[in-house]
Amino acid sequence: MNSIEKKRRIIKKLINPGHDFLFDRFSMNKKKEVSKTEIINLRKKHLKIIDNNHPISFYLHIPFCEKICKYCMYDKLLLTNQKQKKDYILDVKNFLYNFIDLFKKVEFSGIYVGGGTPSTLNESEMEDIFGYIFKNFKFNKDYQKTIELNPCSTSLSKIKKVKDLGFDRISFGVQSFNKNTLEKENRRYVDKETIKEFISYGKKVGIEFINTDLVLGLGDDDISDFISNLNILKECEPDSITYYTVMKEQNKTNNIYIKYGDKFYDNLENLFTKTIKGSKIKNKYNTTKLNNVLGYIFKHKKSGNSKKSFGLYSNEKKSIFGVGYKSISKVRNLGSYETSFFKNGKFIFSIEKLDNNYEILSYTLKSFQDKIDKIDFKKKFNKNIKDMFKEEIDFLIKNNIIIEDDRYLYYNGEEKNIGFYGLIFLSPKELLQIAKNRKEGIKS
Ligand SMILES: C[S@@+](CC[C@H](N)C(=O)[O-])C[C@H]1O[C@@H](n2cnc3c(N)ncnc32)[C@H](O)[C@@H]1O
Ligand code: SF4
Structure with a gap:
């Protein structure tokens, strides 16, 4: 076995236990249910x-x-009747009403309406909810106001409506142009x-x-579809094309994956290189590897500088006011909470404590996927x-792992996409123990 292969095997074996330690060490999974009043109080403290x-x-x-698309990894609910949306x-x-006064001096740094599928709303429902938000909350003009639209439920009049309501960025989920693929x-x-x-x-x-x-x-x-998907979209001239890779857990139907299993992911860089080369996308678009997930973003060379992004996954010390089913909120240094769906017409919140360690941890995890900048840290x-x-x-x-x-x-290795970053938070004792158990010859 060559040394890269050996290192890769050690690291792969350390990843799962690595994540458990990580969560324990930073007490990130100790959630408790709280009331709306506690959430409001938390925001009051936050604003100070x-x-x-x-x-x-x-x-x-x-x-x-x-x-419901088979590959989808997001929190969603099947729409079975129109009343669901109204409710x-x-x-x-009703929930937002509690925050209008509280946030009256705040200019939010962007809004992102995601899903699920925001375009399942018709024009009057869009007006009802987004109109309410833009009327009662303020948004900094330097940040994007994004809405995700699924082409399957989009119309020209919905596009006009979201523009008129105040959105300045749209993200369309195209996914593939192969009919059989989408049917599957x-x-x-x-x-x-x-x-x-x-x-x-x-x-x-x-x-x-x-x-x-x-x-x-x-x-x-x-x-050939990976290439043609990119080529066709290139001809449609969007400002950017984000090419994700289907996550392993949701990769249920792809023929290559079924045939080759995990080799699909081992060979991913090669697949992307061939796709990018075959499509000649670089003639029109600048290419950048995505930071947080497996994939690439292609930005049109003629497209202007976009406003600052929402930054759900950015390294900035940002707080998030998350609203709605399964949304995640972050209250800087004070806690994060998830909103689950309503029981008897009420949202349920579960909260976990955040402190500066959490900020450090999330910064380090994110940067370690590329490099940790000691000076910036x-x-x-x-x-x-x-x-x-x-x-x-x-x-x-x-x-020799880093x-x-x-x-x-x-x-220190070729493989960039296997989640090795969690390792740094394993205590050496645990690392050693795991290494000993696996007899992989790590030096103590
Ligand atoms: C919430 S969805 C987009 C909005 C809309 N529901 C739609 O389907 O067009 C966000 C994006 O995540 C990507 N996505 C969804 N499931 C994924 C998965 N399992 N692996 C990688 N990307 C995924 C898709 O490209 C999708 O457009
Ligand atoms: S429409 Fe979008 S959010 Fe809904 S299941 Fe499909 S990919 Fe997921």
Whole structure:
């Protein structure tokens, strides 16, 4: 076995236990149910400690979908009757009513309406809920106001409506142009002419930025579809194309995956390289690897600078005001809570405590997927990362799993996408024990 292969095997074996320790060590899974009053009190405390450097983003979840796609990893509910939407909108508005006064001096740093499928709402429902939000809450003009639209439930009049209500960024879920693939995944097919029309109409009515999503590894798609999906979308001229990879857990129908199993993910970089090369996308679009998930984003060379993004996964010390079914909220340094669906017409909240350690942890996990910048870490948290995680870092360096230079700490290997970053938070004792159990010859 060569040394890269050996290292990869060690790391793969450490990942799952790594995540458990991580959660224990930072007490991230100790959730408790709380009342709406406690959530309001938490926000009151929050408002006393924030300033312009610590913005709050607004997230609204619209959970309904007309069909449930087999590959989907999001929190969603099958729409079975129109009353579900009316009830949901009413509950969201009743909930938001409690915060209008509280947030009257706050300018939110962006809004993101995701799902599920926001485009399951008809125009008057959109007006009811989004009109209420834009009337009662303020949004900083430098940040994007995004809504996700599924082409299967989009119309020109809905595009115009979201623009008129105040959104300036649309994200369309295209996923694939292969009819058989979409059928296998239980999703309706929308042809390229329609997608093109939606995009050009969106631009015509003044939507500043239009993103489109593709997913690599669905249904019948093979490498020629991966390429043609990108090529067709390129001709539709969106401002950006985000090419995700279907997550392993939801990869149920793809022919390549069925045939080759996990080799699909081992070979992913190669698949993307072939896709990017085959599509000649680079002629028109700039290419960047996504930070937090497996995939790429292609940004149109002629597209202007977009406003600042919502940043749900960004490293910024941001708080999130999450509203609706399963939305996640973050109250800087004070806690995070998840809103589950209503029991008897009421939202249920479960809360977990956050402290500065949480900020450090999430920053480090996210950066470690690329590199940890020691200087930036110090600037942000006023601590040296090597003091905080001395034993762990020494151990990983000694075993040649991570490398340190003047400025960065980074993973020493080819494989970038296997979740190794959780490792750094294993205590060396545990690392050693696991290594001993597996007899993989890690140096103590
Ligand atoms: C909430 S969905 C988009 C909105 C809308 N419901 C739709 O389907 O068009 C967000 C995006 O996540 C991506 N996605 C969904 N499930 C995924 C999975 N299992 N793996 C990778 N990406 C996924 C899809 O590209 C999708 O457009
Ligand atoms: S991909 Fe979109 S439409 Fe399909 S189930 Fe997920 S949220 Fe619903």
